[in-house]
Amino acid sequence: MCDSRVNPQKVLSDFKVREAPENNQLTGQHNRQLITVTMGDAVIEGSNWRLVEVGRVVVINGDHPFAGRLATIVEIIDHKRVLVDGPSAKPELAVPRQAVPLSKVLLSSLIIEGLNRGSRSGTVRKAWEKAEIDSKWEQTNWAKKRDQIERRKGLTDFDRFKVLRLKKQRRFEERKALAKVKASA
Numbered sequence: 181m182c183d184s185r186v187n188p189q190k191v192l193s194d195f196k197v198r199e200a201p202e203n204n205q206l207t208g209q210h211n212r213q214l215i216t217v218t219m220g221d222a223v224i225e226g227s228n229w230r231l232v233e234v235g236r237v238v239v240i241n242g243d244h245p246f247a248g249r250l251a252t253i254v255e256i257i258d259h260k261r262v263l264v265d266g267p268s269a270k271p272e273l274a275v276p277r278q279a280v281p282l283s284k285v286l287l288s289s290l291i292i293e294g295l296n297r298g299s300r301s302g303t304v305r306k307a308w309e310k311a312e313i314d315s316k317w318e319q320t321n322w323a324k325k326r327d328q329i330e331r332r333k334g335l336t337d338f339d340r341f342k343v344l345r346l347k348k349q350r351r352f353e354e355r356k357a358l359a360k361v362k363a364s365a
Contacts, residue, residue: 267305
């Protein structure tokens with residue numbers, strides 16, 4: 181006959197708590213405890229999702245008047261809206277404090293650590309500058325790709341023609357090098 185009772189001490193001993201990697205502000209990996217469960221050869225770890233949390237830097241998107249600008253979550257109003265504030269050093273990128281639906285924001289990997297719920301605009305600005313969010317954002321691949329897309333949108337017909345010629349030239353050089361390698365093999 182099989183005993184269906186589970187020993188709670190045995191179950192808890194199977195869970196191992198480990199520390200996350202060192203604090204890396206650029207990639208958004210923070211010192212959080214991850215629960216690792218080992219079951220035979222399988223290792224199951226906690227998720228590495230971007231959570232809606234106070235201090236999370238977001239990009240406003242969609243048909244919002246401040247689309248394309250950075251802000252940080254100051255308060256979670258309800259399951260569909262957050263209060264954001266974007267105190268960028270550049271006035272053309274600043275976002276005034278306002279409620280924004282979560283459908284109009286994209287969560288970035290950047291977080292302002294130690295920002296309290298409902299912080300005032302001055303506190304948010306100081307924390308933003310201390311965390312150097314603007315410079316860290318410029319270093320992300322996401323920002324670089326957005327800049328490249330904006331540059332391509334602004335090309336004239338002649339600029340697009342020059343890009344076409346350069347791509348053609350690069351393709352020719354690549355094929356020539358590949359043919360040389362194939363011939364020597």
